Amino acid sequence: MNWITDEDTDRDTLLGRLPGVGAPYRALFDTLWQQTHIPPAVLELCRLRMAQLHRSSTDQQQAAWPVDQRQRQALRQWPDARVFTEAERACLAFTEIYAIDALSITDEQAQAVVRHYGDAGLVALIQALGVFDGMQRLGLIWHTSLPEASHG
Amino acid sequence: MANAPRVDAGPAKAGTGNVIRDSALGLVPEVVDAVVALNAAVWDGGPLPPAEVELARLQNAQFTGCVMCRAVRYDVAVADGLTEDKVAVIQGDADEQTLSERERLIIAFTRQFHLDPAGIARDLQQALRHSFTAAELLHLSMAVAYFCGASRCAVALGGMPESMPRTEIAIPR
Incomplete structure (x- = not known):
């Protein structure tokens, strides 16, 4: 039950209640999957990892883009799992430090992404992380997303 | 904090006069229109x-x-009507009691959004609902969510100066 309108609604419904801002916000989210610089499946892994870090159960259960189920299941243990490519690892490492403290991102972590996806790929990833982070926090603060009891 | 830019924004500098389009964000043209639209x-x-x-x-x-x-x-x-006296409160240089109830609640909500969004207390929820309409709370929430991403984006791209004077700008459109 969200506390703003006292209804059992999801995040998208609440975004739609203020279309002047919610519609362009949703449009930006949708556009991320149409850019050509980072594969959408890699973005989805990053979105899911961020949802784990935010402990948003609802965002972890959603699927914005199809990903390999073995990767999805191994995501919490990605540093030790063998199902991720070097490019995916670079993006997941960047996602983690972005979620914890963007000021702490190192040039090496940024360059690791650039090596695989170029400057435009790094920009696309950073833009996507900003949208994922904002959307997931919205769901949590509105109480339209269920928080996870444990894990990180 | 990285002082050197992490990407070469040169190819993006289209000279449009729009600070978003002419920044590194312009390297991803499929997305930049949507960013400009949401920013406005x-x-x-x-x-x-x-x-x-x-x-x-x-x-x-x-x-x-x-x-x-x-x-x-x-x-x-x-x-x-935004004054530097009000900004000083945010920067920790002035007493929050100089702000209106609505202004204090905006600050409290934004802090909660960053520190523990899921843990927003019932007292704060009720105070926000008492002072704001539902549409205003949705507006505040979405604005803070967007600003959170945009601001972290600027940090993550590097090239951040050590300091910068107060600079008044128009909304890029």
């Missing part, structure tokens, strides 16, 4: 007055550590 919408698309939106944006910048975001003042917010 958070000022134009909801019921909160610009001075209150700016208060939330500046409080957000305190958390992300974006030097540029902290230095900027949007002209529409200044025209709407």
